[in-house]
Every structure is written in structure tokens, then in C-alpha cells.
Amino acid sequence: MRELRPLTPDLVPDLVGACAPCTFWQTVPHNGHGDPDDPHDLLTDWIETVTADWGPPGRVAYVDGTPAGHVVVAPARHVARLAAFPTSPSDPSTLMLVTAITTPECAGSxxxxxxxxxxxxxALRHRMRSLEAVAARPLAVSRHTCVLDVGFLEKVGFRVERDHPAYPRLRIDLRTVVTLRDEAAAAIARVLDRVPGVRPVPETHPNGSSHAHVTDRG
Incomplete structure (x- = not known):
């Protein structure tokens, strides 16, 4: 079964990636050192804060009950690390795509x-007009793994909003993506359809989570 659950504090242990749980975007360096607080506690508090102000800041993907990836979004006012980038947005209400990552097993899927x-x-549910992201070009030095690459974002429809040799800010205008709602559901089904032995039957539940029930093909 494929499932996308809203990111809530109790799902912090299910975040994937080499440095998960990671607080890169939620914190700024202090005198050259990271925040001394426990990353789990920091993320838990951050998710609670963003949820109270805006809503769940992302989704966690599961395949057969196992965490397979996650995406994080939040208004710029909640993304402290943006202050370290030369292309950070001036409007604190700008909705930012913070990161999107999967397990190595799901790479290319x-x-x-x-x-x-x-x-x-x-974002469309929140009546947002756009989604933005600060991303990295190949010239970026010491790029953190949680910083998305420009090439990937351009492939999914983002365009450069403010250019920079290493860290441009990209934007996708959600008003022009008229089929986005259908595409999001269909994309999940297509991904699962590549897994041998299962067939997805996606449905949306009232709580906003998307489920894909599967049946044997044999």
C-alpha cells in the first residue's frame, strides 16, 4: 500500500535521508556550530508551530508501511535558514518548498x-498562488543534502524567479497548472504501478491523506 500522510510531530522519526531528522532549514548556525538542542525536539516544536499558524508543513510517503520519502513546505517566516541565502524572498508569507527526498530504493521511481x-x-488548498524554492546549481560549494537541485525543479515546472550563480530562487505559478490536482493523484498511482505484483487504486480520505490500496496482479 502507498500512503501519503500529513507531516505531524509524531512522524518525525519516519523522516528519511542521511541526516534525518534534519534541522538545516529550521535553524541558523551559531558561531560556527549547530543548534545544541536535540534535532527531534526542534523539529517537533517547529512542526507544531507551523501547523498552528498555517497547517501541516508537508507529507510523509510510505510504501507497505515503510517510510519512503517526505516533502516539507512552509511560509518563509518559518524557514530560518533562508536568511543565509542571497536569494531569500522578501515577503515572509511566501510559501517555500523546503525539501523533497526519498530513500535510495525509490530513486528514479x-x-x-x-x-x-x-x-x-x-498549496492550492490554501489558496496560494505560487510555490517557491531556493535551490542549488552545480557551482554551489558545500551544498547541503536538503537543498534541492535546480535541474530537478525545472523538470517539474519551476522557473527561475531570482537568478544566482550558485543558489537561485525558483517559482511555480500554481494558477497556470490547471490540472495539478489530478496530476498529483495520478503520479502516485504511476509510481506504484512500477512496483511488480501490485496495482494501485488511489482514493482520498476526508483527513486529507492519500491512500493507494493495492491488489495482486498474479
Whole structure:
């Protein structure tokens, strides 16, 4: 079964990636050192704060009950690390795509694109007109793994809003993506359809989570 759950504090242990749980975007360096607080506690508090102000800041993807990836979005006012980038937005209400990452087993499956589409779908629910991201070009030095690459974002429809040799800011105009709601659901189904032995039957539940029930093909 494929499932996308809203990011809530209790799901912090299910975040994936080499440095998960990661607080890169939620914190800024202090005298050259990271924040001394426990990353789990920091993320838990951050998710609670963003949820109270805006809503769940992302989704966690599961395949057969196992965490497979996640996407994080939040208004710029809640993304402290943006202050360290020369292309950070001036409007604190700008909705930012913070990161989208999957496990190595899901690399190339299309799951990361589906996660970005689900974030855009959530943004539309909030009546947002656009979604932005600070991303890295190949010239970026010491790029953190949580910083998305420009090439990936351009492939999924983002365009450069403010250019920079290393860290441009990109934007997707959600008003022009008229089929985004249908594409987000269909993308999840297509990804799961590549897994041998299962067939997805996606449905949306009242709580906003997307489920894909599967049946044997044999």
C-alpha cells in the first residue's frame, strides 16, 4: 500500500535521508556550530508551530508501511535558514518548498516528483498562488543534502524567479497548472504501478491523506 500522510510531530522519526531528522532549514548556525538542542525536539516544536499558524508543513510517503520519502513546505517566516541565502524572498508569507527526498530504493521511481506535486496540491488548498524554492546549481560549494537541485525543479515546472550563480530562487505559478490536482493523484498511482505484483487504486480520505490500496496482479 502507498500512503501519503500529513507531516505531524509524531512522524518525525519516519523522516528519511542521511541526516534525518534534519534541522538545516529550521535553524541558523551559531558561531560556527549547530543548534545544541536535540534535532527531534526542534523539529517537533517547529512542526507544531507551523501547523498552528498555517497547517501541516508537508507529507510523509510510505510504501507497505515503510517510510519512503517526505516533502516539507512552509511560509518563509518559518524557514530560518533562508536568511543565509542571497536569494531569500522578501515577503515572509511566501510559501517555500523546503525539501523533497526519498530513500535510495525509490530513486528514479518518480516518487520525489509525486511528493512535490502533493505539496503543490496542498498549496492550492490554501489558496496560494505560487510555490517557491531556493535551490542549488552545480557551482554551489558545500551544498547541503536538503537543498534541492535546480535541474530537478525545472523538470517539474519551476522557473527561475531570482537568478544566482550558485543558489537561485525558483517559482511555480500554481494558477497556470490547471490540472495539478489530478496530476498529483495520478503520479502516485504511476509510481506504484512500477512496483511488480501490485496495482494501485488511489482514493482520498476526508483527513486529507492519500491512500493507494493495492491488489495482486498474479
Amino acid at each position: 518518480g516518487l520525489r516528483k509525486a511528493l512535490v506535486q502533493s505539496a503543490a496540491k496542498d
